[in-house]
Amino acid sequence: MDKFVINGGKKLTGDVKISGAKNAILPIMTAALLAKGKSIFHNVPHLNDIKMMAHVLRVLGARVEYENETLSIDTTYADYYEAPYELVSKMRASIYVLGPLLARCGKARVSFPGGCAIGTRPVDLHLKVMEALGAKIEIEHGYINATCENLKGAKIRFEKVSVGATANAIMAAVLASGITNLYNVAKEPEIGSLIDCLILMGAKIKGKDTSHLKITGVKELQPIETEMMPDRIEAGTFLIAGAITGSRISISNCVPEHIQSLSDRLIQTGCKLNIGKRKVEIIPPSKILPVNIVTYPYPDFPTDLQAQFMALMTLSEGESRIEDTIFPDRLMHVAELNRLDADISLEKHVAVVSGVNSLSGAMVMATDLRASAALVLAGLAAEGETTISRIYHIDRGYDKIEVKLQKLGADIVRIKG
């Protein structure tokens, strides 16, 4: 297994171009199943999760090709309807095939996604939606067996905001007969991006970026060619890289309004931000002020930046409290950050971070995608050498992060395992 070796304490300088958004691309890849033919997507980064989703689609009979950040998906012969345990257990987002397969084939057999380092990750909301649209759901031997001759429009209110269940519901409803009203939906930009793609394919969806979507079912959808939106979590991760190393850097090809909640908190820590149309420059203060964080669905502070912001708070001038209401157990990075001489204690699900003057390099282990990003950020600031093992976690969601950081002047190398 590969690992990173970082010599911390270096200032960064320059600009980093943000890649396409993993969490927008994954549902859009399965949405390609809603049309027969070849869809083409540009600005697709080289990520393991995207490779894994391509593998799932190939198992379903689609022809998937990827070259130079362009992904093509030809679903002409995608007539299979089972997503096997071997693949789904490796990537929870495989559940996104459920809605499209029901809409396309009238049936789906999807392995129950396992839990992961950030929590149990249930899919009950996904299943409730499909039943509301007329599907029969049976669970046996760890598989979801869903059947439905014709999905019928329905009125559905989500008991909890769920990005994945919202995506699955939209993808099932666009080809259902009649009208579907979805209430209390997720408003993440990735959902907006999925809606834009589906409308381009011929879907009828009203209410984008609001809590209520009205979907009028159509008979069929067409394949499309389009460009993927920038990754707001990668953008936020690099802004925090500037803040934690006290470096004036900029990020480009981003959507500043997608990271407004992070920008607000960075300004509270004393950072100055120069915000352009698709660019943000960060100018950190000499000393970072403590800021409390509670994560909530978009547009509030995202759970996917919680670990990275905690890394920053380990070097603040005081005490900050961090709570993740989306994934309360998403705290695996606490123990690893403490190995770098951070001072973080847990009060139930709240991390109490007492700022220290400096972190010191050590051997640490990545446990999940965003926790590993937090360890990289802490390693960049720590004095001495930090070795991070199991960095396959980071390759799931960041495209060659070490190359982008090297270009900013960081001393980080990947050691092939």
Ligand code: EPZ
């Ligand atoms: C998506 O996961 C993202 N993944 C996650 O990013 C992100 O952290 C999460 O949304 C929240 O923003 C992708 O887009 C591929 P949810 P998802 O359904 O859809 C509960 C990353 O690092 N819930 O919005 O699985 C759930 O337990 C990943 O890129 C149910 O109870 O998240 C959580 O408490 C990690 N039942 C809350 O809802 C369900 O059926 C929100 O989860 C589904 C979810």
